[in-house]
Amino acid sequence: MSKNLDFGVEQDMTPMIDIVFLLIIFFMVVTELTMNQAEIVLPVAPRAKVVEPQPGSRVLIINVSLDGKTGEDRMQLGNGEFLTEKTLFAALKGETLAFDKWEPKPNNVGEPDSAIEVLIRCDRNAPAEYFHKIFFACQKAKIYKVNLAAQYERLGNPYDVEE
Amino acid sequence: MSKPLHIIRRQRRKRPREEIKSELDMTSMIDVVFLLLIFFMVATKFKQPEGTLRSWLPRDRGTSGGAPVVNPGCRFTLQMSDNIVVCYADQTTLPLHNGVYGSDDLGQAQQDFEGEWEVYGPDLQALERHIQMRKDTYMGVAAKGLPVIIDFAKDVPSVFVVNIVDLCKKLEIDDVAFAAPEIPIED
Numbered sequence: 001m002s003k004n005l006d007f008g009v010e011q012d013m014t015p016m017i018d019i020v021f022l023l024i025i026f027f028m029v030v031t032e033l034t035m036n037q038a039e040i041v042l043p044v045a046p047r048a049k050v051v052e053p054q055p056g057s058r059v060l061i062i063n064v065s066l067d068g069k070t071g072e073d074r075m076q077l078g079n080g081e082f083l084t085e086k087t088l089f090a091a092l093k094g095e096t097l098a099f100d101k102w103e104p105k106p107n108n109v110g111e112p113d114s115a116i117e118v119l120i121r122c123d124r125n126a127p128a129e130y131f132h133k134i135f136f137a138c139q140k141a142k143i144y145k146v147n148l149a150a151q152y153e154r155l156g157n158p159y160d161v162e163e
Numbered sequence: 164m165s166k167p168l169h170i171i172r173r174q175r176r177k178r179p180r181e182e183i184k185s186e187l188d189m190t191s192m193i194d195v196v197f198l199l200l201i202f203f204m205v206a207t208k209f210k211q212p213e214g215t216l217r218s219w220l221p222r223d224r225g226t227s228g229g230a231p232v233v234n235p236g237c238r239f240t241l242q243m244s245d246n247i248v249v250c251y252a253d254q255t256t257l258p259l260h261n262g263v264y265g266s267d268d269l270g271q272a273q274q275d276f277e278g279e280w281e282v283y284g285p286d287l288q289a290l291e292r293h294i295q296m297r298k299d300t301y302m303g304v305a306a307k308g309l310p311v312i313i314d315f316a317k318d319v320p321s322v323f324v325v326n327i328v329d330l331c332k333k334l335e336i337d338d339v340a341f342a343a344p345e346i347p348i349e350d
Contacts, residue, residue: 013189020196027203043322045329048214064321119215122321128241129317131324135220135341144220150325152214 040065043124045150057117058099060092061149064122064130075130085133092118092141117145216328218339236310236338237297239290239327243318250285250323252293257285284323291330298334308335314342 040063053059063076075083077091095116102112118138122130138146240251250257294311301309311331315324324341331339 013193017189017193017196020193020200024196024200024203027200027207030209031203031207042213043325045214045216045325045332047329047332048216050212051215051217121213122325124322124325125320127317128315128319128321128324131315131321131341132317139220146218146220148216148218148325148328149213150216150329152212 040121040123041125042121042149042151044152045148046152048148048150048152051147056101057115058095058101059117059119060095061119061121062088062134064120064126064134066123066126074126075134085137088134089137089140092116092137092143096141096143111142113144114142116143117147118143119147119149121149216325216332218328218341220341236301236312237294238312238314238342241313241315241319241323241327243316246283248284248319248323250290252290253297255293257289257293259283259285284326287326287330290327291334294330294334294336298336308338310338310340311336312340312342 061078063079065074065076075088077083077088080091083091096114099114099116101115103115104112118134120131120134135146138144238253242249242251247259249259294309298309311327313324313327328339
């Protein structure tokens with residue numbers, strides 16, 4: 001004699017589905033898809049601080065990676081194409097003209113400098129000649145605020161804003 | 164004579180119907196959702212926290228063949244020699260990591276080296292001591308304090324340049340500049 005013990009008890013899946021969807025949304029938001037981006041291992045500098053961009057300022061990020069063919073320039077403006085010295089200068093020049101904000105030189109002599117800042121994200125093992133190339137392009141484009149990106153160790157509070 | 168069609172339909176509607184219990188099968192959706200969740204959990208790469216070392220470019224251009232300019236500040240020169248980064252601080256050669264002074268003495272020290280560099284470099288503690296000494300004895304009049312100039316060869320890994328900038332920040336030296344490369348600029 002078989003007896004079907006069906007008490008009509010159903011497990012409510014709604015909370016689980018809610019949580020799973022929340023997890024998916026969380027991971028979709030925080031994930032950094034780096035499929036077409038060059039991987040850059042930044043040097044460690046404990047004194048590097050997080051500097052919040054000032055309102056109305058513009059920071060251009062130049063990535064220097066170790067990827068790519070040997071002998072090629074590996075500079076990118078943002079995640080754009082690889083640039084040579086000339087094309088980098090042209091891009092920076094275009095950015096300064098488009099931004100069109102200028103600051104007087106310290107001695108007030110000569111043409112003013114661009115208010116644009118450049119942040120160099122250079123792989124720690126990339127040759128420093130890329131610094132030279134970027135410095136050249138920045139000088140020619142009248143950009144003199146050039147910062148170096150680095151990973152910091154949590155020795156102090158990295159969110160202390162520089163004065 | 165048969166009944167009209169609309170009467171037949173009414174009678175059919177009035178016929179008691181069996182209750183059809185329809186349930187939406189959630190299994191496939193949960194499968195897909197879990198697959199998505201696993202994908203994003205595996206593919207997620209959290210962004211590393213990054214900081215910034217502020218610096219400024221020199222406004223002058225480098226010239227080749229000229230006489231060296233006497234500068235009251237501290238000047239570091241990084242050069243590459245046999246896959247070793249040699250650091251000259253004010254015409255003094257700084258020791259390498261772990262107190263090694265030359266390529267002949269590297270030996271086991273280089274094999275045991277487990278630092279973050281792929282090439283051997285200067286001892287950061289000696290570098291820091293040199294900057295501190297120069298800072299303490301600086302008698303200049305610059306408002307920002309001891310000026311530090313960093314010059315580097317093109318094949319030096321960039322991490323060594325960043326290390327010097329970082330040490331200057333540690334010792335609260337704000338006037339850090341890079342030597343202008345000796346390459347003519349075409350306008």
